[in-house]
Amino acid sequence: MDEGEFVENFNRAIAGSETIVFSSLCSINYSGRAESRLEEGDRIIIIKSDKTLLVHQPTGSNPINYMKEGSQHALEQNNGFLVLKSRNPGAKEYLDICIKQIHFLRALSLSDSKKLQLAGSERDMADMLYNSPELVEPGFKPLSREEHTKYGFIDLFGYDKNSCLVVVECKRYAGDMKAVSQLARYVKRIKRARGLTRVRGILACPRISPAAAHMLADHGFKFIRVNPPKYLERDSLMQKNLDEWNK
Amino acid sequence: MDEGEFVENFNRAIAGSETIVFSSLCSINYSGRAESRLEEGDRIIIIKSDKTLLVHQPTGSNPINYMKEGSQHALEQNNGFLVLKSRNPGAKEYLDICIKQIHFLRALSLSDSKKLQLAGSERDMADMLYNSPELVEPGFKPLSREEHTKYGFIDLFGYDKNSCLVVVECKRYAGDMKAVSQLARYVKRIKRARGLTRVRGILACPRISPAAAHMLADHGFKFIRVNPPKYLERDSLMQKNLDEWNK
DNA sequence: GGGGAGAGATGCCGC
DNA sequence: GCGGCATTTCTCCCC
Numbered sequence: 001m002d003e004g005e006f007v008e009n010f011n012r013a014i015a016g017s018e019t020i021v022f023s024s025l026c027s028i029n030y031s032g033r034a035e036s037r038l039e040e041g042d043r044i045i046i047i048k049s050d051k052t053l054l055v056h057q058p059t060g061s062n063p064i065n066y067m068k069e070g071s072q073h074a075l076e077q078n079n080g081f082l083v084l085k086s087r088n089p090g091a092k093e094y095l096d097i098c099i100k101q102i103h104f105l106r107a108l109s110l111s112d113s114k115k116l117q118l119a120g121s122e123r124d125m126a127d128m129l130y131n132s133p134e135l136v137e138p139g140f141k142p143l144s145r146e147e148h149t150k151y152g153f154i155d156l157f158g159y160d161k162n163s164c165l166v167v168v169e170c171k172r173y174a175g176d177m178k179a180v181s182q183l184a185r186y187v188k189r190i191k192r193a194r195g196l197t198r199v200r201g202i203l204a205c206p207r208i209s210p211a212a213a214h215m216l217a218d219h220g221f222k223f224i225r226v227n228p229p230k231y232l233e234r235d236s237l238m239q240k241n242l243d244e245w246n247k
Numbered sequence: 248m249d250e251g252e253f254v255e256n257f258n259r260a261i262a263g264s265e266t267i268v269f270s271s272l273c274s275i276n277y278s279g280r281a282e283s284r285l286e287e288g289d290r291i292i293i294i295k296s297d298k299t300l301l302v303h304q305p306t307g308s309n310p311i312n313y314m315k316e317g318s319q320h321a322l323e324q325n326n327g328f329l330v331l332k333s334r335n336p337g338a339k340e341y342l343d344i345c346i347k348q349i350h351f352l353r354a355l356s357l358s359d360s361k362k363l364q365l366a367g368s369e370r371d372m373a374d375m376l377y378n379s380p381e382l383v384e385p386g387f388k389p390l391s392r393e394e395h396t397k398y399g400f401i402d403l404f405g406y407d408k409n410s411c412l413v414v415v416e417c418k419r420y421a422g423d424m425k426a427v428s429q430l431a432r433y434v435k436r437i438k439r440a441r442g443l444t445r446v447r448g449i450l451a452c453p454r455i456s457p458a459a460a461h462m463l464a465d466h467g468f469k470f471i472r473v474n475p476p477k478y479l480e481r482d483s484l485m486q487k488n489l490d491e492w493n494k
Numbered sequence: 495g496g497g498g499a500g501a502g503a504t505g506c507c508g509c
Numbered sequence: 510g511c512g513g514c515a516t517t518t519c520t521c522c523c524c
Binding site: 282 | 496498502507508
Binding site: 056059113117181 | 266270278280281283285286287288289290291293295299301303304307312313316351355357360361363364368424429432477478
């Protein structure tokens with residue numbers, strides 16, 4: 001692709017707030033929250049309509065460099081090279097892409113207002129336990145879920161069969177020491193806030209690492225095995241297919 | 248773009264392990280670690296040479312859907328629609344993209360072996376404090392950094408001027424309650440492992456949130472204000488430019 | 495806007 | 510492979 005044509009198409013797309021996709025041989029410098037340099041290689045670069053910039057290498061899920069929403073992007077000539085300068089003055093972030101060779105460019109006007117519907121989050125787990133308290137333990141009486149108070153953001157809160165306060169922390173993944181630390185922090189806060197000497201802690205997750213189990217026992221807390229509920233509305237068009245897959 | 252042409256180019260690119268970029272109007276279902284549905288909209292889809300798949304909406308930095316490295320991708324006809332079926336049997340993950348309209352497709356053979364050089368990480372902070380212990384406090388004597396032992400992964404470890412053990416936890420961002428929890432966990436472990444009643448804790452970060460400062464004081468720990476060192480090699484070609492930016 | 499916490503987190507390193 | 514932990518984390522939610 002001709003460089004003049006590239007510049008022209010790029011500038012027209014930026015002016016029109018279109019989404020730009022291009023690929024080029026380039027080297028990249030970043031300065032902002034940290035500093036980085038990436039030597040020459042072939043990458044795919046996307047500038048979205050909200051001015052987010054992403055640089056992707058040919059492997060891996062994460063962008064190797066990026067600039068956040070609301071950045072400014074301009075092509076400049078610098079020492080005989082075409083340089084894409086991206087700036088975010090508010091965040092004091094600066095990215096320079098030195099373009100050595102252009103593979104292609106495409107500008108698009110994309111229309112998409114849809115949001116992702118997701119099932120199987122930690123919140124869904126807390127909801128499930130709130131609605132089916134016997135999954136926590138016999139006699140468990142839920143008080144609240146997702147409590148965002150000054151005491152903390154506790155997933156599930158209730159009384160056990162002996163009317164002792166219980167803090168339940170849900171994790172959709174394997175429980176680790178970080179999760180136990182978090183539970184311990186909540187229990188401590190509740191004890192202090194309510195002037196109680198005994199508050200129980202329960203960690204609810206699909207499984208728990210040995211070190212975390214040890215630490216949990218150390219605090220006198222309990223592990224219960226719970227899997228996050230993973231189903232969208234039953235009448236979803238694809239449900240039959242999903243059921244097939246999950247066999 | 249013609250659908251037959253799209254299918255042909257897609258299949259040729261997959262067979263040749265090329266990187267594919269295309270845009271289309273589509274709806275998406277995912278089932279795996281969770282379940283999700285995304286209604287019809289215009290998106291950009293990338294399949295990398297390692298078979299990572301990314302779906303991007305016209306705004307935001309994160310992909311709205313994705314499949315990890317090593318997935319399998321195939322186009323199929325389904326109820327009169329073209330469906331891109333991505334499968335990762337090992338991870339039991341399944342993604343279906345129902346393609347309603349094709350905006351463009353591009354297949355590329357990209358060559359990129361370069362890795363990002365980064366300065367300003369938490370590890371760089373620990374290195375700096377190890378090499379300049381007076382930044383921690385007068386008389387601080389570093390013992391080790393990034394100690395990966397059974398006691399935990401402690402950023403920086405040493406003695407203070409009174410020969411009392413000190414655990415230093417570095418954070419490149421504002422210290423929060425999670426960071427204090429982490430430090431408390433390390434101090435507790437070191438106390439137990441060495442049979443000590445007094446081990447000091449220091450949190451080193453650019454700033455600290457009020458709640459975290461309160462919690463830190465509660466534990467008898469100390470906050471020191473440290474910024475992560477942000478400079479690559481001084482002889483970097485772009486250094487002059489970076490210096491310009493940072494003025 | 496800042497703080498607190500989740501994420502289909504991902505990526506890195508060490509055992 | 511799992512475990513522990515950082516991330517230019519990003520994103521959401523609530524104050």
